[in-house]
Each structure stands twice: as C-alpha cells, then as structure tokens.
Amino acid sequence: MPSLELILALAMLVSLTFYVLMGGADYGGGVWDLLATGPRAKAQRELIAEAIGPIWEANHVWLILVIVVLFTAFPAAFALITTVLHIPLTLMLIGIVLRGSAFTFRTYDSRQDDVQRRWGRVFSSASLVTPILLGITVGAISSGDIRSPAHDFMSVFVWPWLQPFPIAVGLLALVLFAFLAAVYLTLDTAEDAQLQDDFRRRALISWAVAAIVAVAVFFLARTEAPDLWHHLQQSWHLHVAAAVLAAAAVWTLFKRSYGIARVCAIGQVTFILWGWAAAQYPYLVRPDLTIFNAAGPHSTLTLLVMALCAGALLLFPSFWYLLTVFKTRHAASESDTK
C-alpha cells in the first residue's frame, strides 16, 4: 500500500497530465491561431475556435485541482512556491485571464474583421506566453535553487527562475502544447484535406522543434539542475518510452494515420512529463521540500484521498460525456459560423 503522500502526489501528477494533454492543447491552439497563415488562415482560426470553445473552461479546472490538492495536502510547498515564484506566477495569471476572456470576447463581439483580429491577437499572444511561464515554474521547482527567503530581493525572487534551465523548460512546454494541438486538429479536419495538411505540416515542424528543445533541456539539466539530472538517468526507461512514442508519432504523421498519431503524441508527452516526475520524486520543491516533509496531518490526507476518489467517480464519466458530445463529428452539426 503506497503512502498517502505518494497517492496524493500521484493524484496531482495525473491532474497535471490531464491539464497538459487537454488544457495544454488549448494553449497550443492559440499558438496556431497566432501563426495562422496562407489562403486558409481564416478557416484555420475558425477550426481552432470551434475545437476550443466548448471545452477550455473544463480543461482549465485541472490546474485548479492541482493547486487545491497542493495547498491542502502539501501546504508548506504551496507557501514556498507562491512566495518565491511570485513574479512568474503573477505573469502566468495575467496570461490566463487575458487568454480566457479575449477568447470569449472574440466569440461574442461583433463579427467585423478588425474587431475579431484585435481580440484574436490578445487571445493568441496570451496563449503563447502562459505555457512558457507554466514551464518556468516547473523548471524552477526542479532545479534545486529554491530556498526559503533569506537574502536580497534578486536572489530570492528573481534568480531562482530567471535561469537558462527553467526558461528552456518553458519553451519545451510551449512547443509540446503546440505539437499536441496540431496533432489533435488533424483529426478535426477530416472533411477538408487541405486544412488537414496544414495542420499535419505544423505537427511535423513542432515535433522537430520539440525534439531539439527536449535535448537542450536534457543537457542543460546536467549543469543547471545537477540533482535532477542525476535522477533523470535513473528513470531512463520512461525517457526511452517517450522517445519510442515520439518516433512512432512522427512516422504515423508521415503515413497520415492521424488516429494512431494522436495516441502516440499523447503517449509521448505523457512519458516526458512522467519522466520528469520520476526524477523529481520525492521532491516537490528542490532542494528542501519533499512530499513527506511538506505534507499536512494524516487526518487531512486520508480525507482528501477519499474525496478525490469520490470526485473521480463523478468527474471521469462527465468528461467522457463532454468529449463524446463534441469530439464525435456529425455533418449535420456544422453549426452556424455566424
């Protein structure tokens, strides 16, 4: 029987994984909105909006769940992270606010092109910035530079995250989100071969960029996050799995087997994330806080595990239903594009 701390840490990891796979793709959609080009730019944007519209709010809640489990079960870690990473988290929040509201404003504002373009630009630039800051946060808690506030402003509140390693992780997050979005969108374009090709090309390009950034992150870790680097080597099988799935993803994209490509891409990103998590274990915030010394009292942990189990029973069927309603396409429902 794994300890309660481990169960709750895994629950956070699962929730983060869903956030990356679902919410991440919504950000990635925003990136492709920003980069929409060519004769079909407008069609691309409409497709992205239609794909994100019904689900982004629900996908976003995965992040809330990570946060509430973090502060309920591991309050010391929450306090330290929000203190030391005040600046990147605040910037991330601004990105979250602008992304969500600009997207909605665009949907409900006037159909005029210039109005649409203005909101579109806010929405898509916020979609670009937010994942980087999310990645920076993850990079900063892994790199072993965070200690409780002690010295001067810069070394407490800035240098722990304004470093090559966290920034590289931020870029990796961005590129992976864009990759996921492009792969998913190839499936949403089954009726339009040209549009599908647009996203196939984008998936392949972002795959290549992701591969380069991933390797860069890996080697940066060696000097910048030595302890993490050390543990990364112990979880090698997860990285191998990620690499194999990445190869399969690119192969199936070449072959235009989009359904399989999606499964491979999901697997690839999941194993990258889990590879990081395995190397980070048992730390929440390096070098001082682990899931054991940051945990709250037993009574809370027990109750929280029970609540999460009950909640999961409610949650997964509901999510499944949401996805079947919107992700199974029927021609009749090509709803009015106003």
Next chain:
Amino acid sequence: MDDLLIARCQMGMSLAFHIIFACAGIAMPLLMVIAEWLWLRTGQEVYLTLARRWAKGSAILFAVGAVSGTVLSFELGLLWPKFMAFAGPIIGMPFSLEGFAFFTEAIFLGIYLYGWERVRPVTHLASGILVAVSGAFSGLFVVIANGWMNTPTGFRLVNGQAVDVDPVQAMLNPAGLPETLHMLIAAYSATGFVVAGIHAWLLLRDRTNYFHRRAYALALVLGGSMALAQPLSGDLLGRMVATWQPVKLAAMESHFTTQPCAPLIIGGIPDVDSRRTSCGIEIPCGLSLLAFHDPSAVVRGLSDFPRGDWPNVMLVHFAFQIMVLSGSIMAALALWGGLIWLKRRALPDSTLYLRSIMLAAPLGIIATEAGWMVTEVGRQPWVIHGVMRRHEAVTPMPGLVVPFLTFTVLYLFLAGVVIWLLYRQIAHSPYVSGYSAADQGQVS
C-alpha cells in the same frame, strides 16, 4: 502605502470583482433552466428564445468568472502564504470539493452553451440543471471556508501549531451554514434584480414586447422572493455574529459601551477616539432585541475589547448600513409588487413600478459588496479570528503595488468590455408579439 495594506487592497479588489461574476454564475443558470423548462412544458417559443439569449449573455460572465476565480486561488498563496501554510490542511477540504463542483459546472456548461443542436432537449435541460446545482455548490464550499476564517474550529492550537486537525469539524464551523445561506440568497436576489431591472428598462420603451415581459416576470419572481427571504437569513447570520464575533457585531452597530437593553443605532458617525456615535437615530433596546431576541440582553461594546483588536469601525458600520438599507428597499419593492399581483392578478407594469425596479437594479450587487466588506473588514485585524493576525500572514514579497495596479487596470478593462458586450446584446434583443393573447392565458 505599505505592502500589507496593498496586499489587503489587492485581495479585496480581486474578490469584489469575482463576486459579481460568481453571483451571475450561481443565479443565471437557474433563470435559464426555468425558462427552458417553461418552453418544454408550454411549447412557447418565447421561452426558448429567452433561455438562449440569457445563455449567450451569461457565457461572457462565466468566462470572466472562471479566470478571475483562478487568480484568487493563486492569490491566496501569492499574498497570504503563511495563512495558507497554516490553514491549507484544515480548510483545504472545501476548496478541493469546490474544485469538483467547478468541474461539473464547466463540463455541463460547455454542453449547455454549445450543445443546443447536439443533444436532445431533455438532456440539454438536465445539463442546465447540473450547471445550476454545481454553481450553488461551489458558492457553498468557498463560503464555508470563509466561515472558518470567521469562526475557526476543527483543530487545537499548541505553540502556534495546529494539532488534532479535523477537516470535517472545520467545515462544520458555526459561521459556515448561515453565511452560505445568506450568500446564496444574495446571489439569487442580486442577479434577479439586475435582470429584472434591465428588462424593466426595455419594457418602459415598449410595453408590448412579450419577450421582455416574460423575462421581467421570471427575474422579478426570483429576485423578489429571495429579497423577502434575505432579512430573515440576515437575522440568523447576525445572531451568529453576536455570539461568535462580538467585536465585529459592535463595530457593525457602532456600539461602544457594554450594556443591557442596548439601543440600535441607525445611521450615525462613529468617533473611535471619544467612543461615541453622533447623529444616529437610536431605537431603545433595538440591538439587544435583534442580536439576542431579548430586549434586556447584554450586548458587549467595543470598549470591552483591546483597541488593537478593533476593525475599522467607520467602514464596517457604514458598509453594514448600506447593506441593510439596500436589503430593506429590495424587500419593500418585492412586497409592493406582490401586492399588485395579488390585487390585479397581472404583472406589475405601471410606469412607476417599472422605473423603481430599473433604479433598484444595482441594489443587490451593492448590498453584496457591502456585506462582504462587513464580513472581511470586520474580521480585521485577524485573518483567522483569534488565531492569526494579518501581518503574520502576509507575503515577504516587496513591491506589491505593481501587481495590485496591474490587476486593477486589467479588471477595469475587463469590466468595461463586459459591460459593452452585454449592452450590445441587450440593444439587439428580439421583439416577440402576442402578449395580449398570452395575458389571457390562450397561448398558441
């Protein structure tokens, strides 16, 4: 200004912004569901149009509510890390449950807003009901957490550490339920009045538009009935405060000297130095009667407590008066409308009444904001009543004025856009004829 003060301002500003969208998030789904149910039952198109129109407007509010709520979950730590380090394990439970309420809310909202053509009507209505129920639950859980800050239970304090933590006991804190009840009623009545006010304004321009008549009627019934219930739940809450937070009660009532048969002071300007309230109307024994339902009960005054434990008496007293005044006006309007209906069996649509409802539209929101000022400022200097003071909770991060100003500007901008977009939608509202036929109950 020092960073502590700015942190307080930022917290208050963010919450004051969020609560407006939260109220809409709780009450609008209920209105939409009622309209849609009436459509399914009567087959009248006007109700379907109404549900879809309301859904369109609410979609904007939901999105802003979701993002501003996300800001809050982080701000709890960004501004008050030591509070969260202490309180997280004790009171994190309702927040976690709230997380699941958000999930069901957001999931079924997606189906409700985007699924009109994709699911069967009954399924669609059921999704709406789930949204309405989850909205109420998310309000319930978060206010229970706030209740714990006012009346902390479920742990023992030993050398500044919480031991014997019992999250269930913490959720059952004495303030939680009365606060939740009051807050949910506030959300329904405030939203009901805003919606009724908007449609009253449009009816003043054209009394025959059946669309606005039905919208106005539904919103008025919801807002009005809740406005009648609100003073009752306020009384329940007030008595809870009198028992558990006597300093807050004394500040609310600007009551300085401990005495039996304490007078109720209406209006008035408290002077904390001379410990007197000037220019108020005094109702003899009124406070004892209200707070303990006993005219001879002793009500403790501020002088009984160390000066360092007083909140800002002026602000708390003033905010309390505003809330009660707004609530009384709303209840009076509801009574008046009810009497008209009883007498004439018809929608109260005289110009005078419509104008009053239009002017009363913001009262519920004003009362909600004022009520939260009472609760939150009245708890000061404590973050957790009797356990942790605000300066023990605040982040060591300097320069908080930067995020404070950034979020203020951002929220002002969002508020402006939301108002503009809603105005656009309202200005384009449909005309539906056939009101006279419907008034006689022979609807096609």
